[in-house]
Amino acid sequence: MKAARTILISTPRRSVSTVVRQRPVLSAATTCLPSGSHTRFNSSLSVETNSGSRNVEDSLFGTRAAPASNTPHLLPQQTTTEVVTPMGEYQKLTATGVLRGDEHQTRIIQKLQDLHDKLIDYNPPRIPEVSPTNSILSRLFTREVQIPTSPPESAPKGLYLYGDVGTGKTMLMDLFYKTLSSSITQKRRVHFHAFMIDVHKRVHAAKIAMGFNGGDPILPVARDLANEACVLCFDEFQVTDIADAMILRRLLESMVNFGVVCVMTSNRHPDDLYKNGIQRSSFVPAIELLKSHFDVTDLDSGTDYRRIPRALSHVYYDPLTPENTSEMDKVFKSLTSRDPSDPPIHNRTLHTWGRTINVPESTSKIAKFAFRDLCGQPLSAADYLEVTKNFGTIFVSDVPKMGMDSKDMARRFITFIDACYESHTKLFVTSEVPIYKVFSDDDSSTSSKPVSDHMRSVMDDLGLSDQVVGTSSMFTGEEEVFAFARACSRLVQMGSKEWAETAGHA
Numbered sequence: 001m002k003a004a005r006t007i008l009i010s011t012p013r014r015s016v017s018t019v020v021r022q023r024p025v026l027s028a029a030t031t032c033l034p035s036g037s038h039t040r041f042n043s044s045l046s047v048e049t050n051s052g053s054r055n056v057e058d059s060l061f062g063t064r065a066a067p068a069s070n071t072p073h074l075l076p077q078q079t080t081t082e083v084v085t086p087m088g089e090y091q092k093l094t095a096t097g098v099l100r101g102d103e104h105q106t107r108i109i110q111k112l113q114d115l116h117d118k119l120i121d122y123n124p125p126r127i128p129e130v131s132p133t134n135s136i137l138s139r140l141f142t143r144e145v146q147i148p149t150s151p152p153e154s155a156p157k158g159l160y161l162y163g164d165v166g167t168g169k170t171m172l173m174d175l176f177y178k179t180l181s182s183s184i185t186q187k188r189r190v191h192f193h194a195f196m197i198d199v200h201k202r203v204h205a206a207k208i209a210m211g212f213n214g215g216d217p218i219l220p221v222a223r224d225l226a227n228e229a230c231v232l233c234f235d236e237f238q239v240t241d242i243a244d245a246m247i248l249r250r251l252l253e254s255m256v257n258f259g260v261v262c263v264m265t266s267n268r269h270p271d272d273l274y275k276n277g278i279q280r281s282s283f284v285p286a287i288e289l290l291k292s293h294f295d296v297t298d299l300d301s302g303t304d305y306r307r308i309p310r311a312l313s314h315v316y317y318d319p320l321t322p323e324n325t326s327e328m329d330k331v332f333k334s335l336t337s338r339d340p341s342d343p344p345i346h347n348r349t350l351h352t353w354g355r356t357i358n359v360p361e362s363t364s365k366i367a368k369f370a371f372r373d374l375c376g377q378p379l380s381a382a383d384y385l386e387v388t389k390n391f392g393t394i395f396v397s398d399v400p401k402m403g404m405d406s407k408d409m410a411r412r413f414i415t416f417i418d419a420c421y422e423s424h425t426k427l428f429v430t431s432e433v434p435i436y437k438v439f440s441d442d443d444s445s446t447s448s449k450p451v452s453d454h455m456r457s458v459m460d461d462l463g464l465s466d467q468v469v470g471t472s473s474m475f476t477g478e479e480e481v482f483a484f485a486r487a488c489s490r491l492v493q494m495g496s497k498e499w500a501e502t503a504g505h506a
Contacts (some may be wrong), residue, residue: 084178084179085113085116085179086109086112086113086116086175086176086179087109087110087112087113088179089175089178089179090105090106090109090175099171104299105168105172105299108161108172108297108299109172109175111159111295111297112159112172112175112176112263115156115157115158115159115176115261115263116176116179116180116181118156119156119180119181119184119231119261120181120183122154122155122156122230122261123154124152124155124230124259124260125148125152125154125258125259127223127226127227127258127259128146128147128148128223129223147219147257148257148258148259149257150257151256151257151259151293152259155256155259155261156261157293157294157295158256158261158262158263158264158293158294158295159262159263159264159294159295159297160237160264160266160270160290160294160295160296160297161173161263161264161265161266161297161299162265162266162267162268162269162270162296162297162298162299163267163298163299163300164267164300168299169235169236169265169266169299170235170265172265172299173189173233173235173263173265174189176233176263177189177233177263180231184230184231186227186228186229186230186231187229187230187231187232187233188228188229188231188232188233189233189235190232190233190234190235191234191235191236191422191423192234192235192236192237192238192264193236193381193385193418193422194385194422195234196244196247197381197382197385199221199225199247199251200243200247202221202224202225203217203218203221203247206220206221218247218250218251218254219250219254221251222250222251222254222255222258223254223258225251225255225260226254226255226258226259226260229260230259230260230261231260231261231262231263232255232260232261232262232263233262233263233264234262234263234264234265235264235265235422236265236266236267236422237264237265237266237273238266238267238268238273239273239274239277239283240274240277241277242277242278242279245274245277245279245280245282245283245286246279246282246283248283248286249282249283249285249286252286252289252290253285253286253289256289256293262294264290264294269296269298270287270290270291270294270296271287271291273286273287273290315426315427315428315429315494315495315500316428316429316430316431316434316435316491316495317428317429317430317431318430318431318432318433318434318435319431319432319433320398320430320431320432324430325397325430328395328397328428328430331395331428332366332368332395332428335366335393336363336366339363342363342364342365343363344361344362344363344366344368345361345362345363346360346361347359347360348362348367350386350387350390352382352383352385352386353380353382353383355383357379357383357386357387358373359387359391360373362391365391365392365393366391366392366393366394366395367387367390367391367393367394367395368394368395368397369394369395369396369397370396370397370398371396371397371398371399371400371409371413372398374387374396374412374413374416375409375412375413375416376409379412380415381415381418381419384415384416384418384419384420385419385423387416387419388419388420388422388423388425389423391425392425392426392503392504393425393426393427393428393503393504394420394425394426394427394428395428395429396427396428396429396430397429397430398430398431398432399413399429399430399431399432399435399438400431400432400438401431401432401433401437401438401440402438402439410438410439411483413438413487414483414484414487417487417490417491417494418483418486418487418490420494421490421493421494424502424503424504425503425504426499426500426503426504427494427503435491435495436488436491436492439484439487439488
């Protein structure tokens, strides 16, 4: 009888660019973060994970690993790290008067606290590799991978927090993210608009990598996102076009099945997402996923936190006079002269989506534009996100009063304001009229249309009065009216002393 032979077949393995998640051992003398740092961290609009920045972890938790040293020592110094929790931080903020106590909001904080505690003991599963092609060779010479079809049993439910503007959604999201256990190093906090820009880039790159053979680009994108963050926090979740709707339906399902725990804020209940949208029936499974695998929580309590009075700071200058121009120039020179190693330079360039954005004058953290540089040319939300990602403080000069003949510039300015608000940018502006009224109708104009009931309703919801921001007949559609009123509300908030003292930090 012939001896049995054993045949070993070597199958190719793809290199994985991301690290497999493991719960690190907590130590005051070690760090779980890779080397490298970013000069700026934009919590709302960042499209990068925070795992590459030790400075981010330091700023959130107030701890820092000791630098390497060649000097021998016997024992590491024992330190005590304070445990930071959502409820503990909320109680501190209310005790110091930064926030006003609210029973309804306290109940929401408790939900964040419960999820915070569950995540401490959560071990995300290993993410399986996903073949980018369906070629015959790929199927013959690679192992068959079992793709999960349901969330891991150990994964806690995510949170979906929805409510009108002014219900404290962003504050709650920031509080939860900043108090996540330091053992969770693979986490991401991102504004939803920036997230979708990132996803479209990844899907495009995946399609190119697949070549003529084609394949499913969503699954490998979901795998990569899951490898980068096991906790993903979305702010301002919304679905407004069919391209996003079709991607999200499968992307959300795949990420949840890979064990990603998501926390989302939105203005709408899941049932109202993509309402009346094209082929909405194809998006309904994503809605059912949100309702079944997320704790859907209504934030509306009757209190509009934006209506609480704030002291105003002098960051807006009007009208356009030589005196106001000179005053803002003085502020710019004062802020840019603090670091001699980083003087202002002219015509710095930024690059995004194959386009070049010219920055007329800037340091590495502070930029200055004329209004027409920003809004007089066809820039997109992605361009404005790139600007706010690079500069924590932005000066904009010569903002005109806008009417029907400049509606495109008005729309771009609203998009720019949204980008500044979400990235917590410090904004200085000189304008022809008070900045809150740059979109408003001219009182003396006989051609202005009556303000619609919808416009008045939205302004009332945002705590705005026509005496403060005026009214505008320039915007007519439901989404346009809401964007206009929200931009005015955000300009008011960004002009407060509280905003000026906390915004713009690199």
